[in-house]
Amino acid sequence: MQNTRLRAGYASGAALSRALTLDDSYVRKFESLERQPPRDFAERCDALMNTGGQLVEAWDDVDWSAAPDHPDWFKFFAGLEARALQVREYSTDRVSGLLQIPAYTRALFRFAKPHDDNEKIERGVAARIGRQARFLVARDGPFLVVVLDEAVIRQRVGGPLVMRDQLQHLLDVPKRYPNIVIQVTPFALGEKTGATGGFTLLELPDGERWAYSESMSRGHAVSDPTTIEKHIRAYDRLRAEALSAQDSARFITSVKRELVNVTPTSPIAVNWRPPRDWKTASYSQGDGGQCIEAAPGSAAVEGVVPVRDSKDRSGPELGFSPDAWSAFVAGIRAGEFGTV
Incomplete structure (x- = not known):
């Protein structure tokens, strides 16, 4: 709705409300999801802005009975975000809610609200994921910049499988949505990331600006110009020090590689702990060489034998069942694979 309004030349919700001979707050309340618009409102907007019935079609596609289930303390920010033309966020502990996949969100909620x-x-998950819709559009979506601390990328929220899919989502989204x-x-x-925690900057129509942060159980929104300028300077410095978008994608890909061998049926996906007793193949002569390392002792704990490249000990680890590993070792001893 907001992007359509702006393309039609109405700089604010109040301007469109006046053109429709409605109260100045009418359109704003719809755009911020404070109330459900009647269908004839969509029809009038289509006629006024000459959109060919697009808004009526969108109205028909919405499940208006599924109201967002946001906590009371979060609703004010959700209203601001729903109107924002630009959102800049710094996340230090979790992937931004605007970039989470449902399984990631579900894991967070199940732990926080046992x-x-x-x-x-599921209502909470739907409310959070629903906030993403206006950003994930083919064109003219609000500008969204998210800076993620490395800790966010490495924390395996929901387990390896969920985190693998979440990292892939972070790689896919910028490719599909240029905004x-x-x-x-x-x-x-180090200290160049700043001493402050995460925060969000929002730019709304008519130049309105807000900064938002959260404590354990409440949100803090401020619009004081001096405070906003301070946060903008901090954010600009942060982005200058951060990896470029291209290098960030490479970094996320490198972390995701550690999870690519995880499958739903593998015990490594359920109860994985880094093995401590790695054994290097005797052919390596103690210097790594062109060999592999394995930790067969881990099978007694995790039910899986981890294997890694002796030349890249910080790289990905492959997990094999004890039976598969035993068959492999027996095959080598029997000379079934030959030598190089």
């Missing part, structure tokens, strides 16, 4: 039933959790930029601040930056 007493909630599945229905309530979205993702950057990473690596641990190597």
Whole structure:
């Protein structure tokens, strides 16, 4: 709705409201999801802005009975975000809610709200994922820049499988939506990431600007110009120190490689702990060589034998069942694979 309004030349919701001879707050409340618009409102907007019935079609596609289930303290920010033309965010502990996949969000909610039933959790997941719709559009979506601390990339929220899919989503989104930029601040930056925690900057129509941050159970939104300028300078310095968008994608890909061998049926996906007793093939003569390392002792704990490249000990690890590993070793001893 907001992007259509701007393309039609109405700089604010109030301007469109006046053109429709409605109260100045009418359009704003719809755009911020504070109330459900009647269908004839969409029809009048289509006629006024000559959109060929697009808004009526969009109205018909919305499940208006599924109202967003945001906490009371979050609703004010959600309203601001729903109107924002530009959002710049720095995330230090979790992937931005605007970039989360449902499984990632679900894992967070299940841990944070262990007493909630599945229905309530799913409402919360739907509310968070629903906020993404206006950013994930083919063109003219609000500008979204998200800077993620390296810790966000490495924390395996929901387990290896969920995190693998979440990292892939972070790689896919900027390719599909040019209005979205993702950057990473690596641990190597040290104090250059700043002493502050995560925060969000929003630019709304008519030049309105807000800064937002959260504590454990409440949100803090400020619009004081001096405070906003301070946060903007901090964010600009942060982006200058962060990896470029291209290098950030490479970094995310490198972390994702550690998870590519995880499958739903593998015990490594359920109860993985880094093995401590790696054994190097005797052919390596103790210097790594062109060989592999394995930790067969881990099979007694995790039910899987980890294997890695002796030349790249920080690289990905492959997991094999004990039976498969035993068959492989027996085949080598029997000379079934030949030598190079």
